[in-house]
Amino acid sequence: MKSKMIIKKFVLKLIFTFFLSILFSAFSINNSYAVDPDEILINQKQELRARKIFKNIRCLVCQNQSIDESTAPLAKDLRILIRSKIVKGDNDKKIYKFLTDRYGDFILLKPSFKINTLLLWFLPVIFLSIGIFVLFWHNKKSKKN
Amino acid sequence: MRKKTLIIPFAIFLLILIAFFNLLLKERNPSDIPSNLINKKIPEFEAKSLLRSEKFLSVEKFGNEVILVNFFATWCKPCRDEHVYIKRFSDEKKIKIIGINYKDKSQKTIQWLKKLGNPYSNIPIDKNGRIAIDWGVYGIPETFVVSPKKIIKYRHVGPITKKSFEKINLIINEIKNDN
């Protein structure tokens, strides 16, 4: 009975060491944390700019996350790349163009203002206008009474 | 005015239905992102080569024939699964294949290729993943078909299967016939 316990403990310890070694090894599973401390830029203004851009870039291998939140390796690569471009002096427009040239508009979480997104941005305004129009029309009718 | 406006909800509903039916009937993979580089020139790059001493220069190596570009790594299981098809492209179809080794350890890759066979004419090393980003790669393995005029004609995401093998062959033959 006691020997069974010892064997059980030993097996658990083995699993643990295996688990820890996975955690420690460089080619581990995706457990790099979104925005590692060593990525952070020293210049606060630049870092804030970087974070703002990250929140607008979709993580392509995740479900509906930005690269700011994602722990995927591609997200980390893109973060480091974007930061280096900010330090180099590129403006936001240039950085977004760099990304959309390679990955298409899909990578932007905030749809850009192009011909194919005209409807997307204008329809809400049109909806609101129709709504306001209906209200005014109703108001006119009620004043008649 | 009243009677006409009442039909509007139905009209809008009908339009949406048609849109959805259209989407359903098309054969598409909803998680597939189309490459933004189709029909554009390849992103030029230079890199260390795995097995050769001279550097790999894309300006030199592309531009004469149809070339397949395959992004792969030893730690990627689907890459291993599709390897047999990559070999078929090189052995059977005699297509030149450039294998870009993505974020890998050179020694491991050499061993891997020794074990499985090397279908690549050249193996540029993409240590930090920048080349992949320039090609718009988001998940390896990915395979690109490049025309003799250095234009990217097609991209396949994920491991090559029997179906995609045949599709890529069709595309390669089309390009060859066009020239």
Add this chain to the structure above:
Amino acid sequence: MVPSLGYFALCLSLCFAVLQLLISIKNNSVVFVTYRVVINGLLISSLISFFSLIFCYAVSDFTVLNVFQNSHETKPLFYKIAAVWGNHEGSMLLWILVLTLFNFFIFRLYSKKNFLFISKVLQTQSIVIIGFVIFSILTSNPFERITPSQNSGLGFNPILQDPALAIHPPLLYVGYVGFSAAFSFAVAVLSSNNIEKIPWYSYMKPFVLFAWTFLTIGIALGSIWAYYELGWGGWWFWDPVENASFMPWLLGTALLHSLIVAEKRKSLQAWVLLLSILSFLLSVIGTFLVRSGILTSVHAFALDPSRGIYILGLTAFLGCYSLILFATRSNKFIRKNYFSFLSKEGSILVNNILIVVVCSTVFLGTIYPLLVEIFTSNKISVGEPYYNSTVIPIIIPAIIIMGIGPMMNWEKENGKKYLKKIIPAFSITCLITLLIFSIYQSFSFIGVMGIILAFWLISNNLMILIKKEKNYLKSMAVAHLGVGLLILGITGSSVWQKEKIINMKINDKVNVVKYNIIFEKIIEITGPNYIAIQGNFLVYDGKENIIAKLKPEKRFYPITNNITTEVAIDTNILRDLYIVLGKGNENDGWIVKIYYNPLVIWIWIGALTVFLGGVISINNNLKKLKILL
């Protein structure tokens, strides 16, 4: 044996539903007893079917394909049962059960006065039920067997084994499916000829209330789960499937308020009919989006176009029929008595319009990428920033009106008298806003807006509740108060969130706002089906007292080779302290992510309060209904 029983019961429910349809078409008062038998039979067979599936899961019967795919013998019993509705086939069975349950309650209204009308309602409801049962039998049979039978199951995702997530689907389904009752009522009203004497809106109201209340709590639980489980402090992502639950909720809210006006003042009837039809259609379209495979999402079920075609066909049939009926027959419900804007009805109408605008925008954002894909070869994505920029500006005036509206009189309000009414609440709002800003010392526009709106609602409604005003409904005050608390929580946690990401070694100290956090140690622990590394963090306040011990973990589940993160959260009324453990080791230290989220708990308290308001209202309306019948 049991799987066969389940399948047989499912087929039996189809028979009962068809019988119900035939009886309702034939429709004379002699058939009351037959109705009773058929409707009870429908409910019972549906219950038997559903519980058979639960049984199969509980005993881990892996001869059933569905159980094999979605369960595992080591799962705790509670999660085995939750897995029943966590997959497509099982969830359709739940849909059917809720449909038959609401069907049963519709029948409870049946009386000599209204039998013709209620028959029509039951007719439509039976058609909906038939549609879904056939869908289940033909394309999504949960009782399908596999040979050879397996010893172990595939279904084991540790992230999904969480209590909030387990009960979130059934609550949502009561919501979605509950709108089917409203739909059936609307179709019945539109196709009836002498409807004037029947208070159909009073009949409809409890059903809509039930559906809406449960949809509210269902959505809230989903968000609570996301915040506590997923590890980056978010709770709403504008994911297409989340939007699919939000849109029926929005229209349901508009419907609820329009029903109040219809009942009290007999106006907005056509609006009620349209909203009933649209809410249910959106629920079904939402079901379609999740299960057809035309888009991907964390929530999407396994992709299968054939199912998509069927559901879309069903949606097309139900939608075309009801909307054409609306287009041709709703004219007589449009009253010519217009009311002034400065009135209760007026404010409800204005907010209805605003809600529909928000709903249309969310719908647009959700399907736009699909439309672009059809017409061009591009793929674009519509994410959070789009919804934030379009939806928030419209919600702000809606909230302001939400505070003003309830205190107005019906039909017409006197402007000057009204201003006097709102002075107390207005002054309280200004006072508290100034107070909060002196404490938090941060002045962003959104922050100011949010706090003003929140306290506008809170003070208005608290005063109504405290003063026990007889003119105002308690349920309304509670629900609106809940929204105020919700906005307070949302504003606080988004505008004043502080984040710190650093590398820490054992015994390192970090300062976040006024707290000092010391990384005490790393230990290894074992759970029932996982092993984990746990970081122990001591949190000290400014006066060197330990106020919390936080223990975030990284867990490894050997069965599926998953690694998950367990966030550690210390919650109090004013803020959440949220710690996530990253990778690292003894020598280099560990990556630690610390969030200071002010006022988060008010989001959940607010949602619960709204739910409570709904419950109070259901209670009141059921009493009223009994008197009516």
